[in-house]
Amino acid sequence: MVTGRRSRAIAGVSIALGTAALLLWSLLPIYWIVVTSLKPEKEIYDYPPTLLPQAPTLAQYHTVLTRTRFPLFVGNSAMVALATTFMAVVIGILAAYAITRMRFPGRAMVARGIVAAYLLPPSLLFIPLFIVLQHLGLIDSLPGLVLAYLTFTVPFATWMLIGYIRTIPTDLDEAARIDGASRMQVLWKILVPVAAPGLTVVALFAFTQAWNEFLYALIYVYSDSVRTLTSGLVGMMMGDVFIWGQLMAASTIAIVPVLAIYLVAQRTMVEGLTAGGVK
Amino acid sequence: MRSWLRMGVAAMAITLAAGAARAADLTVWGLQAFNQAADDYIGQMVRDFGKANNISAEYVVVPANVINDRLAAAFQGNAPPDVFMQTSQRVQFYIGGGLTTPLDDVLADMRKVPGGILEKLLSPGQSGGVAHGLPLEADVSPMFARKDLLDEVGKKVPATWEEFREAAKAIQAKHPNISGFGMTISNSADAEGQIRQVMWAFGGKVMAEDGKTVVFNSPETRAAYQFVADMFLKDRIIPRAALTWDDSGNNIAYQTKRAAFVINPPSIYWWMRENDKELLANSLMIDIPKGPGPNGQVGNAISSWMWIVAKQTKRPDMAKAWLRYFYEPTRYAEVVNKVGGRWAPVFAELFTTMPLFRDTPAFANFKSLASEGFTDGYAGPPNVLSGRVADATILTKALQKVLVDGTSVADAVAWGQAQIEELAKQK
Numbered sequence: 001m002v003t004g005r006r007s008r009a010i011a012g013v014s015i016a017l018g019t020a021a022l023l024l025w026s027l028l029p030i031y032w033i034v035v036t037s038l039k040p041e042k043e044i045y046d047y048p049p050t051l052l053p054q055a056p057t058l059a060q061y062h063t064v065l066t067r068t069r070f071p072l073f074v075g076n077s078a079m080v081a082l083a084t085t086f087m088a089v090v091i092g093i094l095a096a097y098a099i100t101r102m103r104f105p106g107r108a109m110v111a112r113g114i115v116a117a118y119l120l121p122p123s124l125l126f127i128p129l130f131i132v133l134q135h136l137g138l139i140d141s142l143p144g145l146v147l148a149y150l151t152f153t154v155p156f157a158t159w160m161l162i163g164y165i166r167t168i169p170t171d172l173d174e175a176a177r178i179d180g181a182s183r184m185q186v187l188w189k190i191l192v193p194v195a196a197p198g199l200t201v202v203a204l205f206a207f208t209q210a211w212n213e214f215l216y217a218l219i220y221v222y223s224d225s226v227r228t229l230t231s232g233l234v235g236m237m238m239g240d241v242f243i244w245g246q247l248m249a250a251s252t253i254a255i256v257p258v259l260a261i262y263l264v265a266q267r268t269m270v271e272g273l274t275a276g277g278v279k
Numbered sequence: 280m281r282s283w284l285r286m287g288v289a290a291m292a293i294t295l296a297a298g299a300a301r302a303a304d305l306t307v308w309g310l311q312a313f314n315q316a317a318d319d320y321i322g323q324m325v326r327d328f329g330k331a332n333n334i335s336a337e338y339v340v341v342p343a344n345v346i347n348d349r350l351a352a353a354f355q356g357n358a359p360p361d362v363f364m365q366t367s368q369r370v371q372f373y374i375g376g377g378l379t380t381p382l383d384d385v386l387a388d389m390r391k392v393p394g395g396i397l398e399k400l401l402s403p404g405q406s407g408g409v410a411h412g413l414p415l416e417a418d419v420s421p422m423f424a425r426k427d428l429l430d431e432v433g434k435k436v437p438a439t440w441e442e443f444r445e446a447a448k449a450i451q452a453k454h455p456n457i458s459g460f461g462m463t464i465s466n467s468a469d470a471e472g473q474i475r476q477v478m479w480a481f482g483g484k485v486m487a488e489d490g491k492t493v494v495f496n497s498p499e500t501r502a503a504y505q506f507v508a509d510m511f512l513k514d515r516i517i518p519r520a521a522l523t524w525d526d527s528g529n530n531i532a533y534q535t536k537r538a539a540f541v542i543n544p545p546s547i548y549w550w551m552r553e554n555d556k557e558l559l560a561n562s563l564m565i566d567i568p569k570g571p572g573p574n575g576q577v578g579n580a581i582s583s584w585m586w587i588v589a590k591q592t593k594r595p596d597m598a599k600a601w602l603r604y605f606y607e608p609t610r611y612a613e614v615v616n617k618v619g620g621r622w623a624p625v626f627a628e629l630f631t632t633m634p635l636f637r638d639t640p641a642f643a644n645f646k647s648l649a650s651e652g653f654t655d656g657y658a659g660p661p662n663v664l665s666g667r668v669a670d671a672t673i674l675t676k677a678l679q680k681v682l683v684d685g686t687s688v689a690d691a692v693a694w695g696q697a698q699i700e701e702l703a704k705q706k
Contacts, residue, residue: 041554047535068315126348127355134356219352222308222339234342238313240469240526241546 037248060249073232092157118155164198303337317617367403394628412585416622417649427561459516461538482574490659496696581652
């Protein structure tokens with residue numbers, strides 16, 4: 001009895017310590033970003049560094065929000081991420097439905113092709129894709145960036161939704177078909193509502209991917225009017241001069257929308273992740 | 280679900296409504312100029328130039344760390360900017376690739392400016408005596424020295440590397456938390472530049488005067504490498520962390536008062552002026568010390584950013600007219616002024632007429648630094664090979680072999696020689 005209690009206590013302490021270590025590992029960089037954003041420039045360079053700001057200030061945020069074009073970059077990122085997410089989810093669900101519910105030659109190959117497309121590294125794709133966008137007249141434009149982002153968000157969304165839709169019994173579709181529903185009606189009125197948690201997860205991941213994307217944003221858009229926040233952040237590193245305070249303030253601002261969405265959609269996400277293809 | 284759909288459609292519509300950007304009549308890409316005011320000013324100059332010539336002209340600011348990728352994609356896509364900036368170390372790649380327009384006529388006009396231009400800055404942009412790139416600033420790379428610490432240990436400003444080493448050791452002995460020398464020895468661009476400066480000071484060189492013969496493996500180069508190795512391994516005045524620094528590592532070491540000496544362009548000066556006047560008052564910008572022996576010399580280096588006109592431009596005359604507009608002395612002086620000392624001017628007379636250089640004691644020796652420093656490729660002219668050697672960071676890798684792997688200096692330098700010779704064989 002005593003031994004069992006001791007084992008449970010040791011296990012409890014181990015789990016608590018392990019969790020604390022993981023939390024520290026994950027949250028320390030974010031803590032450092034936020035704390036640095038609240039320090040004046042000179043204090044950032046003080047040695048030894050201060051764990052808490054000695055003279056907390058919002059000056060870095062004020063500068064970023066009023067004296068740089070960062071708010072515009074955030075707006076551009078939001079537009080691109082929302083458009084990408086919407087299109088990726090719509091195309092993804094249509095493709096996933098076709099692959100899981102319809103019988104046609106080459107179906108398995110298409111499914112594998114989608115994975116292969118997702119696995120291609122952007123560093124290989126960026127020049128061919130540049131040429132494609134150039135011919136379409138979409139370089140240095142937000143639609144061009146959305147199109148570029150669809151090259152990785154659509155395969156991702158499709159692959160995730162294939163897994164999710166497979167968990168939905170086909171009886172539901174068949175019942176609806178017997179009642180005279182068309183395939184599109186089955187998809188939109190039966191499968192989409194049932195797959196809502198899965199769609200939410202896919203949308204969140206697609207949004208996050210588009211929000212955080214760096215390489216394409218750096219190469220395909222360059223005018224200030226269409227730059228996104230990731231490429232805008234690079235502008236705060238001028239050769240060997242890093243404007244750390246502004247960089248950290250801008251990074252904190254960049255974290256907020258994604259964090260808010262994740263917090264709001266947390267329950268749906270867990271449901272979607274445990275029921276879908278990644279369970 | 281419907282509200283989400285509506286939001287999605289709205290976002291997509293707004294994005295698509297933004298439309299594809301229409302190409303301007305003249306597109307100019309510039310490297311980010313170290314402060315927003317300078318970028319804004321050059322952007323305004325481009326737009327004013329466009330208005331004056333009744334064309335649409337666009338200025339795009341590109342951070343230095345992405346310019347190569349952007350230009351590679353743009354040239355591959357057959358849509359390069361009409362005019363673009365590049366660092367002097369990379370200009371020869373574009374000349375060698377046949378991607379540039381000769382600019383001798385613009386250069387001739389620049390030479391007519393009273394006092395002329397700093398001719399030494401021209402070589403990285405030349406090929407066969409023809410100018411394909413024009414320097415728009417001079418990047419000097421002096422040594423920053425903590426005068427207060429030197430005074431504390433009773434040492435004078437070091438003029439030779441031996442004096443430097445003794446001073447750095449004395450400072451570190453008195454202040455164990457301050458590294459004597461914040462020398463970058465990682466894989467960053469700064470490291471490749473700094474080991475060159477030490478090597479040049481000792482009389483070593485990568486290329487002979489012909490720009491083809493590799494003469495890296497020499498007694499002078501080996502002496503320079505041994506000297507750095509001794510500072511790192513024996514005296515321990517170069518911090519181990521410097522092996523992992525990026526280009527901002529030495530800036531941070533100096534700005535946090537953890538290094539008594541560093542080699543860097545004046546970005547550190549600019550930071551101190553904005554953020555730490557006390558440190559600025561205790562700092563000096565001095566020549567890179569002279570090396571030992573009959574071939575020892577002051578190891579100052581210069582580089583620059585250069586304007587290039589793309590060969591594919593449909594408006595070469597307009598592109599050149601923009602360059603003439605940019606180099607008009609009054610307008611040009613204002614650009615240099617906006618950068619606040621990070622750039623030195625290419626016109627000699629501006630060192631004495633611009634208050635920024637005339638009245639700032641810290642910039643007193645900038646004219647000599649900018650006129651007499653070594654350029655990449657020394658003792659030959661900068662060329663494709665010297666650019667390749669810098670890109671491959673062979674000098675740094677050879678040094679790391681000594682510092683990290685324990686390879687002997689002789690073997691490491693011989694390895695470097697073989698690597699450079701391999702590069703020289705490539706077409």
